[in-house]
Amino acid sequence: MVKKLQGEAFLLSANELRTGKVVFFTKKGWSSSTREAIKIKADEINKYEEISIREEKKCKIVSAKFVELDDAGNIKTLRDKIRNCGITIKI
Amino acid sequence: MYKYSDTDKKIIASRVKQFENQVNRRLEGKLTEEEFKPLRLMNGLYLQLHAYMLRVAIPYGELSSKQLRKLAFIADKYDRGYGHFTTRQNIQFNWPKLPDVPEILNELSLVEMHAIQTSGNCIRNISSDHLAGLTINEIEDPRPWCEIIRKWSTFHPEFSFLPRKFKIAVIGCDEDRAAMLVHDIGIRIIKRHCQVGFEIFVGGGQGRTPIIAKKIKNFLPKKDILNYLEAILTTYNQEGRRDNIYKARIKILVQELGIERFKSLVEENFSKLSNKELEIDKKSIEEIFQYFRLPPLKSSSDKIPLEDNQEYKNWIKQNVIPHKIKGFSIVQISLKEPKKPPGDATSNQMKALAKFSEDFSFSEIRVTHEQNLVLPHVPNKELFNLWSQLKKENLATPNLGLITDTICCPGMDYCALATARSIPISQKISNHFNNYCKQKEIGNLKIKISGCINACGHHHVGNIGILGLDRRGEEFYQITLGGSAKEDAAIGEIVGPSFSETDLIDAIEKILNTYKKHKKNKGEDFLSVFRRIGIKEFKKDLYDNFTEKS
Amino acid sequence: MIILQKNHEHKNHYKKIKEQDFLKKKISNGSILTISQWREVEHIIQAQEIDVAIEFSSDACILCENDKLSKVAMIQINFKTFKDGRPYTFAKMLRKKHNFTGELRATGHIIPDQYIFLIRCGFDSVEIEEEHKETWLELLEMDEGLYYQP
Ligand code: HEM
Ligand code: SF4
Secondary structure (H helix, E strand, O other): OOOOOOOOEEEEEEEEOOOOOEEEEEOOEEEOOOOOEOOEEHHHHHHHHHHHHHHHHOOOEEEEEEEEEOOOOOEOOHHHHHHHHOOOOOO | OOOOOHHHHHHHHHHHHHHHHHHHHHHOOOOOHHHHHHHHHHOOEEEOOOOEEEEEEOHHHEEEHHHHHHHHHHHHHHOOOEEEEOOOOEEEEOOOOHHHHHHHHHHHHHOOOOOOOOOOOOEOOOEEOOOOOOOOOOOOOOHHHHHHHHHHHOOOOOOOOOOOOEOEEEEOOOOOOOOHHHOOEEEEEEEEOOEEEEEEEEOOEOOOOOEOOEEEEEEEEHHHHHHHHHHHHHHHHHHOOOOOHHHOOHHHHHHHHOHHHHHHHHHHHHHHHOOHHHOOOHHHHHHHHHOOOOOOOOOOOOOOOOOOOHHHHHHHHHHEEEOOOOOEEEEEEOOOOOOOOOOEEEHHHHHHHHHHHHHHOOOEEEEOOOOOEEEEEEEHHHHHHHHHHHHHOOOOOOOOOOOOOOEEOOHHHOOOOOOOOOHHHHHHHHHHOOOHHHHHHHOOOOEEEEOOOOOOOOHHHOOEEEEEEEEOOEEEEEEEEOOEOOOOOEOOEEOOOOEEHHHHHHHHHHHHHHHHHHOOOOOOOHHHHHHHHOHHHHHHHHHOOOOOOO | OEEEEOOEEEOOOOEEOOHHHHHOOOOOOOEEEEHHHHHHHHHHHOOOOOOEEEEEEHHHOOOOOOOOOOOEEEEEEEEOOOOOOHHHHHHHHHHHOOOOOOEEEEEEOOOHHHHHHHHHOOOOEEEEOHHHHHHHHHHHHHOOOOOOOO
16 A cells, blocks of 8 residues: 555545445445545544455455545545546547 | 467466466455466456456457457457557457456457466567568568467466566568567567578667667577577576566666676576477478468459549558558558547447458458557458448548557556556647648658556657656656657657646647758658757757746 | 475475584484585585485575585475566576486465466475465366476
């Protein structure tokens, strides 16, 4: 998992092991929508890192990562936006 | 075309079973992701931004209509109705699901295809000239040699856990259409004193350290090819760096040791470890060559139909080249229609092409490293007919070798490693230069675009190379000039500070203006001008009245 | 841990030599030495009727031209990670260049999917967790003996 995280708030995200689909961690488990995703503060990272390791062990998800949020609470980087919203081109 | 023997069939089928076993163990938690990853990679399965991605090999770029139909079927049933042809004669599916992959591999095996060693730190799919066997100045068809090497390298027990990936290309003439000199090993068939053999190059590559391969052998007799490859791989497997992934390719080893020292290690392994059983005798060479004979083409004096249709004429001029058999043509199909990601083909296009290849080209299709397709043996008299049908499928874009025939990697739209998007850039270029006459005036020009320094889009060897960067969260594009992937291979030079997406087209226009200004005659293409005048002139024009960004 | 040789299970007869034993040159049947230890005591062992082994780490598979291995009963290569492919080439070298005819064993981080590769490169045995035995045997079973290489 990415260390040296800079921001203040994050979502925990991953790909579903079976489908590869992008998912976010919510109170009720993993969801493909960010709507109910738990907002994680910088000092809670360790706790959620443990959760992600546990979830990986359960063979539900792979490639867990923290997605940084901007001040307004939106996903910050372009890569994470594309991960969430899908490709930006028509096919 | 090559046909699987019973042994081939059994080996591929047993690999499918083995991978099914591995997927099940992964899903049950008996394999960790760390352990599963190299195994899935060896079967061409990546995990990308939003999904898994399966890379299927098209060995030496050759496809039958049946195989292409199967690819269309897979795109429809397991994916989203399209596939992406890559720069190493593979096709990528962007949306497969892990539990489906063994089934996909099984479907592929039914048409003698696989995804073996299309990824991972092993010897990858062997690539070749897409015009192999079709041109007059070829010394010998490279495809049989690719097949010989494909077999030897498949599940090689010793070379499946190399320091890093390993790419080999083979060509059969002086012209290099396979970017042979930017491969880990490049092989060129040559003739010396009436004897045909190989010239061997080693240590080429792109990525963050682009290097043109160096010659390690002036002439290698045919029978020794596998023993010599084995000697190179032995040296690399033993000596290649494993402490730093960025220094693990053979190019770094060759660079650090120097070609002479590297060569002496290889020669020692060659002389001490060569295995009689790896020598290839005349008979088995002949057997393999049987598979690659031309279909029964009767030469004729048939001319290309003249039709009073400008689009058709443009297409003939741009995309059609003569076949070595009189009366036939090689038709190049551009997968660079405006507005579409370069190299993408829909399942409907694949099905249509499968049909066209049956009707017009002896059921054969080729895949090029420039992300286009080829119908290799089309009778001249059918060209207008074929063109009309291609046009209906949006497969008749007349831009081969022109500025809109860009090579482009998936970039940040798909790729987890990207620093910027690349497909939208290529789309901007094709929209801006859409007009055929305008393109023709610019002439032969290769633009190659990568979404990060890994250089999957070959930007280092583009006449104009574009590399996507991340500048504090914003996409920026660095331009290199003067690269070439051909026999005169060269790594492009960085022209200066990078450009935002908005300023990029303007910058390309300026570069083209410099070119036009210095062009001596109509025939002098971009690369020739660049080589004559150097990068300075371009810099001067590009940055003079441009607000320079640091 | 068990030793698997093709599909036969064995007990391990070898054990790494203790530092103090080595200092006293108390080399017994079944001692595993490092290569530098071996070079030191080779001349003593040449005269004895005992089986000793040498262990290499996968990232330090190095032998000199004049290392003599004829009295070595077993060479064991400890994989730091299963992704380290050097031992496959080293195995070839041991067999072809150094004419080593004893047992060649893989230990450390190896995975069952590599079993056939190991055997084909000249390994005789692997040291694995007992609980993984079934998977190793299953993958051995799946192999049909059809290869592209000699
Ligand atoms: C989408 C998933 C992909 C990933 C994760 C990926 C990853 C990489 C990486 C890490 C490298 C650098 C290797 C090195 O220097 O050691 C590389 C190089 C390369 N890739 Fe990709 N790539 C992807 C897609 C593609 C595509 C779509 C193409 C063809 C259009 C391609 C063709 C190449 C080529 C030709 C090179 C450079 C040649 C070389 O030095 O090996 N890759 N890729
Ligand atoms: S060049 Fe970079 S962005 Fe493009 S496909 Fe390769 S790894 Fe991905």
